[in-house]
Amino acid sequence: MSKLSRIGLLSLAALLLTSASAMAQAKKHSPADLAVGKLAPEISGVDVDGRKFKLSDYRGKVVVLDFWGDW
């Protein structure tokens, strides 16, 4: 195998590894974890302007979480 394609395979493997860990991060919460009375799982993300924020920033307040889309 040429050196170049060896490097190609290595980087492909690295790519697969990172996408696997990204998938692990976005794992689904079980319905039991989302039941009334359970601590809401953390949400951390960005707003439309790319600013980071988290659900737990609002601890101490009552929060209405609204999954919405404009259609």
Added chain:
Amino acid sequence: MYPHERSLVKRLANQPFVLIGINSDPKARLRTAMKANNITWRSFWDGGRTGGPIASAWGVRGWPTIYVVDDRGVIRYKNVRGPAMDTAVDTLLAKTSSNLTESLSSVKPQERGMAAYYLGSSGVKGARGAIANLLEDSDPVVRQRAATALALLGEETGPLLESLRRAATDKNSAVRVASLGALGRAGDSGATEIVVEALSAEDPAVLVAAIGAVGELKAAKAVGRLESLSVHKQAEVSDAAITSLGLIGGKSGTAALKALLSKPMHPARVRIAAALFGLGDAASGKAFELFLSDESASVRREAVVALSSLKGFETRSLYLKALEDTDLEVRNVARKALAGSKDAEVLEAMELAMAKDVEDLVPQLASRTTAAAATTQLQSLGPAAAPLLMKQMGKTKSLQAQFGLARVITDLKNPKVAPLAAEELKNVELSRNARFAFEQIASTAGKDVVRIAQGLLKAESSEVRQSGLRLLLRSGSKSQAAGLALESALKDTASEVRVLAAYALSQRGNKAALPVLIEGTKSADRLSQQYGMFGLALFKTKASSAAIADAILKTPQLGRLGIQSLQRQGTADAARSLGRVLSEGTASNKAAALQALRRMKVPEAKAVLRAAGKSTT
């Protein structure tokens, strides 16, 4: 939906409540929706699609989906809509307030402090008395939070002033800062003594709070002390002192400011003059002319910024002066202030200033450390700067600067520049990089690209004709005129031109390109070899596969590219060509061909491998 949410958010504006969206639209659509529907609350942007990471983690399948979470982060309701949502939220809010009020007497200092803070920030006024008690708490953090909460609760601090005054001499400085702020805002004239006393504090944060408070209380007594604080070594302290002198005003405040201004070169002279002007001293406006010729660029910057605060002052001539400043920031402020003027004199001055900016900034594109800032500043000059920038292209030798310039010029979207770039491309002397940069600009000409390219294809220099072809390639034009231009370029006298034309035609599936592409792979020019190879890969014919193999055997460094092309062709002919590389190629090309053949699905690949004795491994 939106109207109900809007009214809920509005009704609970001062409560510990927040509505958070998780939105599944593309960003542009989300922005439009927010604007059109007056959506003031924040949303997580969930990747622009319905199966976004947040929605899929939460198993959301229908939209809208609602969760209501209490103040401790516990899910309390799901999918409540309309009046049911209101009831749910109100129930939780009532519980939250009583939870918080209860926590005010918690044994844990942290809970007491946070409860006071939340009650203050959410405007629960009933808790005011209980919070005031915490001003005497044993824990300094609790005292500070309580003072902050009272400051946030704002008006009607009357009965609490006694506690706030005591807190203004607390041994903890954060408590003092918060209470001094609250006393100032409450306008508690009874606290003047305490506040003036605090002007001798050493902690700069306390000092700044005290200075602000004496200003708000218009404490004439403080003037002497403020005067000496105006030369404090910390800028925030001296700035605050001058602002407060302006707030106090009257005879003593004005006199103090004038005295300060009469001292030569006071470091805060600009602020002092602006404060005096604000107090109605029109004469101090004149000082700005001097400030704008000050030696120090920071004074000039401060002065030009302050011009906009001089209400009713004739600033036009001052801005014009600032436009000629040697400092870019000074010029930028003036430019912004003058933008939109129709005055001929102003327009001329702005043009001159722009030329100066372009000359200052373009060299900065060449260095990696300054390029990003220079790009932003050049873009802020607006489309009118584009023709000026074009002229710089020939002057700079740096590759980075040329490409940076091309990018800025393209981004400025001035329709005048593409024809200018087309003219430049006719210049035979252009360096290769400048040529590429001008091509990038010329390719923004839209429909005119084909006409521009036709013009360039008539040029004597083959370099210029190649520019014409690259323009056609970039434009991706499918027009008949473009096709005809490419076909006639196939008969060009220069080999590089012919191969480039053939490559462009191969993208249109035009078989007339084949012989020229084969010619390209045989050429000594590396670029022609590659164009030939890329073009051939697009035709799945016996001749093309054979030509690729020929090229690999003749020029082994093209092997990687060629073997990939053959594998992608995937035909029996391609497999046979790989077979030739397998038996006659260099060692590394042999290995690559073997790999490729093993991955190919066409039966001929197996036959080739068998013939080479490689079928089992």
